[in-house]
Amino acid sequence: MSLYRVTKVIQNTLSYMFLITLSILLGFPLVWLVLTSVKDRREVFTTFLPTQVNIANFARIWDEMNLPTHLGNSLFVTGLNVTIVVVTATLAGYAFARLVFPRQNSIFYVFILAMMIPGQAILIPMFQYLKNLGLLNSHVGLALAMTGAPISFAIFLMSAFFRALPAELGDAGKIDGCNEWGVFRHIYLPLARPGIATVVIFQFMGTWNEFMFSVTYISNPVLKTIQPALYQVVGRYSIDYTALSAGLLMAIVPILIVFLLLQKQFVKGLTAGAFKG
Amino acid sequence: MKIFRGEAVTTAVRELREEREATKRRLGKILVPTMFLLPAALFLLAFTAIPLAQAVVLSLQRWNGIQPATFVGLRNYRLLLEDEVFRQAVGNTIYYTLATILFQTTVPLIVASILNSGIRGSTIFRFVYFLPVIISLTITGLLWSMIYEPNFGILNETLRALGLKSLTQLWLADRSLVLPSIIVVSIWQSLGFYMMIFFAAMQSIPEDLYEAAAIDGANSLQRFRFVTVPMLRNTIIVVIVLNTINGVKSFDQVWVMTAGGPNHASETLGTYLYRTAFGTLGSSNPQLGYATAIAMVILAVSLIFSVIQIRVGQNRNNES
Structure with a gap:
């Protein structure tokens, strides 16, 4: 039973790692799109996170x-x-x-x-x-x-x-x-x-x-x-x-x-x- | 005698009346469905049947859109066979289609299977994976063009930031990388769609099959192999067929990202048809008959696979 438990835990961990990696891969372009849209023009290529939210682009x-x-x-x-x-x-x-x-x-x-x-x-x-x-x-x-x-x-x-x-x-x-x-x-x-x-x-x-x-x-x-x-x-x-x-x-x-x-x-x-x- | 004649007349009148009633009823039987079907029929006739018939005729003509068209028989089709760019477009379309079939069937099937295993947070993951599906092919194409951009794009930027400058590429301008790059975009966009199809189909697999397999000592990999996959046979076929049809028709994303370039390296049947008919900038010499012949090739392939799709759909309905 404990062996079953262990495999179950390993299986779940692997599953979550896979699902989360996939979420990052699929979600990243959209997150990047949102972040870029509120950046200042000068910081587009310098920082990943915008220093301040800039709605002027919209x-x-x-x-x-x-x-x-x-x-x-x-x-x-x-x-x-x-x-x-x-x-x-x-x-x-x-x-x-x-x-x-x-x-x-x-x-x-x-x-x-x-x-x-x-x-x-x-x-x-x-x-x-x-x-x-x-x-x-x-x-x-x-x-x-x-x-x-x-x-x-x-x-x-x-x-x-x-x-x-x-x-x-x-x-x-x-x-x-x-x-x-x-x-x-x-x-x-x-x-x-x-x-x-x-x-x-x-x-x-x-x-x-x-x-x-x-x-x-x-x-x-x-x-x-x-x-x-x-x-x-x-x-x-x-x-x-x-x-x-x-x-x-x-x-x-x-x-x-x-x-x-x-x-x-x-x-x-x-x-x-x-x-x- | 008088009485007899009177009776005959009443019978005749009654018969006449009944006949008229019957005709009315029969007419009514056809009239009502006709009224229901007529609006749809008119639109289908005007905006599918007539243009389609014109397309068949046009594929047998030479026409630049200005001078009168001339009938050339099967010349356009014969020219296609000798056309180097067309051959490349066919090759690229097959490559694109096979790659999307491979990745957009296996990965979504595995993902759906994991999400269906009773794992927590399944709803959230499904939501995230499905998001790209609702975004148009045009917007995803533009978004990924920004990502792939060699000087400022986030992909090369990230590689440089990680000290992997040697891995940076001209993703969409490199002849050998352009198709794989476009295929990645397609996978990014459609994974959630096919996952949903598989996930929906998995809901109808009886739970006792999994329980029986578990009692027999099957691990989760074996349950996937011996329960999920066989039970989803028809769904898998449908997904493959859908991928094939979409692959043969592929246009929007490719056109937006590369317009078939560089130097036809990502030319698909769809982009080649479009370029031949309308030119890249709308300026070149339009060959409408020739372009329509390419359209007929796309039509033929789509029809064949659509028939397969419907056949499988019917089998599936009969089973359940």
Whole structure:
């Protein structure tokens, strides 16, 4: 028994050493980012810990980079995109899970096929397509361009959520005189809230963090969303690490808040993406 | 007779009415689902199906975006086979993908397994490991560019401070170090994500399996080898597939850190496609048809692995 104890203690110690080392390796870049963002410009390369907390960097990059504009642009694009994706996918997901119609399975697979298509495949034709519609350099255009595959994936998630709800509820509703829309609107939709939350968070993060479409379809510097705006600004601030760090940090904050508030759904949404089918 | 005719008429009227009702019902049966599916269908058609069809056509054309496109058949694909840079991009993409598969499957699996062993503080560790996941690829790319910067970056600074000046490197400017350096960033970012997938899957392994193994005298390493790994077989496959798909598509981080340089040493399919289509500074001669042919290669690989992923997902659902 004591030998068992000893191995247990050794095992635990080794485990903790491993976990703590890993925490330092993974956490260090972020700690460094925070520390750099509050340093004085002159002490960036001389000390690891800042001698005093200097918030001026945030004010400087906030104004010079025009951060409020870019954060606002991102918020608009993300808001519109998430709304479209969630509304369309909730309706369609419900239809596949709770309604009965001919060729249901084949139609489902056609809808689901879109989520396997990588952005690169449609990047170039979409550029021309948006140009023809007059939607280049437009937030609406960018929000629309990012709807395809996400709707498909959200339908997959939503149909799974609706399938998990008991069918008897709908039958009871019909006996009480609800029509199909009423059953959806008053019975299933309120129950699907956790599922909808998961889709919202998942999609919010995807759109907020998107880079390739955003950098391609919007070239007007004022209209850029936050990710390309940060990329663009690097050249100007390549040596000014304090301002750059402050800027990166402020771009992380919105997504961090969402994550802290809704951690559970957040992780659920991300890991749900792993198992399709 | 009169009565008979009267009856016939009422029957006919009733039949007619019933038929109309039935049609109505049948229409209603299709109408309601159609209304539910229509909005999604329109978006999928407009923003996936049509651009995708155009992409297939475009990959068979030569087009610089200004003059009318000319149809060239499979010429773009034939040129790809002879293209030295494309070959390098394929090689780099395979290297990047294999390395990320190796590290981003084994390390997260081990970490998740330790965290699942009932160790205290598991929640905090999971939180710390997951933080990089929520940060965009662009921001992580920029952050790590600062870390790798040869003169002021914290990495070389630290090495110098430790008296290891000989180990300082031009991390992102050295042809042989640039890909490993980018792979480190990828591991830093995705470790927490794959760890969460494994951790979530481990919650469904029955506890009695571990107890039975312990009674049989299995130590924790053996329990990992003979219980955890076999029980997570499908999850491991899914993680490998996800890594493959992400590896083949890799663009954001590489573009932000090196744009495929130096001299194509970190060129991936994604960056080569982008450069061919839009140029590094948007100034060079755009070859949209050729770039789309590269996109079709990415599409083909992604589709194959997505199908595998869904197959495995279905197996997993059937098991549980």
